[in-house]
Amino acid sequence: MIEYRAIRVALLGAGSVGSQVARLLLEHGDELAKRIGAPIELVGIAVRDLDAKRDADLPRELFTTDAHSLIVGADIVIELMGGIEPAREYVLQAINSGADVVTGNKALLASHGAELFAAAEQVGAQLSYEAAVAGAIPIIRPLRESLAGDRVERILGIVNGTTNFILDRMDSTGASLEDALATATELGYAEADPTADIGGYDAAQKAAILASLAFHTTVSADAVHREGITGVTAEQVESARRAGYVVKLLAICERLADPETGAEGVSARVYPALVPRSHPLAAVRGANNAVFVEAAAAGPLMFYGAGAGGVQTASAVLGDLVAIARRHVIGGPGTSESTHADLPLLPIGRITTRYSVTLEVTDEPGVLETVAHVFADHGVSVEQLQQTVEASTGRATLVIGTHEAAEAALASTVASLAESPVVASVASVLRIEGAE
Ligand SMILES: NC(=O)c1ccc[n+]([C@@H]2O[C@H](COP(=O)([O-])OP(=O)(O)OC[C@H]3O[C@@H](n4cnc5c(N)ncnc54)[C@H](O)[C@@H]3O)[C@@H](O)[C@H]2O)c1
Numbered sequence: 001m002i003e004y005r006a007i008r009v010a011l012l013g014a015g016s017v018g019s020q021v022a023r024l025l026l027e028h029g030d031e032l033a034k035r036i037g038a039p040i041e042l043v044g045i046a047v048r049d050l051d052a053k054r055d056a057d058l059p060r061e062l063f064t065t066d067a068h069s070l071i072v073g074a075d076i077v078i079e080l081m082g083g084i085e086p087a088r089e090y091v092l093q094a095i096n097s098g099a100d101v102v103t104g105n106k107a108l109l110a111s112h113g114a115e116l117f118a119a120a121e122q123v124g125a126q127l128s129y130e131a132a133v134a135g136a137i138p139i140i141r142p143l144r145e146s147l148a149g150d151r152v153e154r155i156l157g158i159v160n161g162t163t164n165f166i167l168d169r170m171d172s173t174g175a176s177l178e179d180a181l182a183t184a185t186e187l188g189y190a191e192a193d194p195t196a197d198i199g200g201y202d203a204a205q206k207a208a209i210l211a212s213l214a215f216h217t218t219v220s221a222d223a224v225h226r227e228g229i230t231g232v233t234a235e236q237v238e239s240a241r242r243a244g245y246v247v248k249l250l251a252i253c254e255r256l257a258d259p260e261t262g263a264e265g266v267s268a269r270v271y272p273a274l275v276p277r278s279h280p281l282a283a284v285r286g287a288n289n290a291v292f293v294e295a296a297a298a299g300p301l302m303f304y305g306a307g308a309g310g311v312q313t314a315s316a317v318l319g320d321l322v323a324i325a326r327r328h329v330i331g332g333p334g335t336s337e338s339t340h341a342d343l344p345l346l347p348i349g350r351i352t353t354r355y356s357v358t359l360e361v362t363d364e365p366g367v368l369e370t371v372a373h374v375f376a377d378h379g380v381s382v383e384q385l386q387q388t389v390e391a392s393t394g395r396a397t398l399v400i401g402t403h404e405a406a407e408a409a410l411a412s413t414v415a416s417l418a419e420s421p422v423v424a425s426v427a428s429v430l431r432i433e434g435a436e
């Protein structure tokens with residue numbers, strides 16, 4: 001039997017995920033070596049502070065503050081520092097010095113993915129990133145490999161655990177957004193500055209990565225239409241619950257025809273939406289993640305589990321590591337990124353979906369007809385209308401569900417409703433996703 005030399009692994013960053021990756025590598029190195037067919041040697045861990053407290057007990061002699069020197073001579077570099085710079089510089093250095101790279105850095109991939117994939121392609125290096133989307137859940141490899149022979153039509157993802165925790169808590173306890181966020185912070189789900197999560201930025205980065213992969217094109221995070229959950233109220237969540245829906249922050253990636261030109265394009269968007277309680281995504285509770293994929297031949301598929309957490313995410317990183325290391329043993333080129341389709345990203349105005357609009361109106365004869373006319377005038381077809389009268393105030397609440405309508409038509413409908421003398425206020429506008 002051939003004895004292979006040890007595959008040298010350099011780790012950059014020993015925070016929540018990095019420290020668990022190092023621990024698992026050291027604890028299970030022998031078993032991984034058997035699966036790979038060659039020993040794995042963790043040659044060093046680049047850190048900022050040699051004396052910082054770590055989540056795992058790691059040999060101090062592995063630590064170095066000199067990432068550049070560590071990268072030189074490594075076969076595989078695992079980048080788990082996060083942020084754009086110097087992560088980008090280190091990943092490029094690794095690729096250009098002949099190493100393969102594993103990263104969990106969604107921010108880096110969603111902004112500089114094209115540059116990094118091109119650099120890897122040029123020298124035949126592997127760049128793997130299962131941890132970057134939905135943590136431990138296998139979704140990158142299924143899209144990249146298992147579904148490579150199918151045609152992905154649509155992805156609906158709950159890809160941010162913090163916001164799912166908050167919305168789930170609002171749904172199950174009636175809490176306000178503020179109180180649910182406070183609980184998320186107390187329990188350590190939300191960061192001290194939760195903007196990236198509740199503003200939808202984290203989900204938009206993941207949507208960019210998923211859309212690029214699923215549709216063989218390049219989508220960057222800043223091109224993703226993004227609405228966070230900051231405007232979601234306890235009233236909206238309660239009224240959704242009564243109507244048989246749950247509010248979820250969704251990352252939606254869709255292949256569709258541009259309604260104006262008929263040309264094929266893609267949509268990548270993040271917003272809170274009403275999901276029917278019967279949909280598999282409605283059952284995703286707490287800080288869990290799930291990605292619902294619709295493919296032409298496979299039909300609907302659901303990937304579910306822990307979207308974050310140090311040790312859980314380390315599982316995804318080690319999976320990438322083993323896959324790459326096996327190729328070192330077997331030889332031959334690995335999977336490269338396929339971005340041949342070059343599809344245009346359609347602006348949000350070209351999207352069609354269903355809506356739920358809640359209006360406070362005066363309770364007078366003719367109001368319903370006036371409201372119905374506003375929808376009809378903008379070409380938006382009403383599917384359902386529910387009225388609750390508050391006798392003491394002379395006001396009524398109307399909840400109007402629409403058929404599929406264009407975003408632009410809905411936006412002008414809402415603008416006209418806001419100006420209508422019979423409408424006291426437009427209390428809520430939410431999209432409905434995942435309904436039959
Ligand atoms: N934590 C999760 O649940 C999770 C899930 C999925 C993906 N990720 C991604 O994994 C990566 C790591 O996340 P984390 O939660 O472990 O972050 P973290 O902040 O806990 O750890 C990052 C570590 O890198 C170190 N670091 C930063 N810059 C450095 C530099 N220049 N040189 C050396 N060390 C440096 C930091 O000091 C810190 O210890 C990020 O890209 C993150 O988006 C994390």
Ligand SMILES: N[C@@H](CCO)C(=O)O
Pocket residue numbers: 134135159160161162163189197202307308309
């Ligand atoms: N902040 C992210 C961590 C995982 O990317 C979340 O809440 O899901």
Ligand code: NA
Pocket residue numbers: 130131132133134135136137138139140316
């Ligand atoms: Na994953």
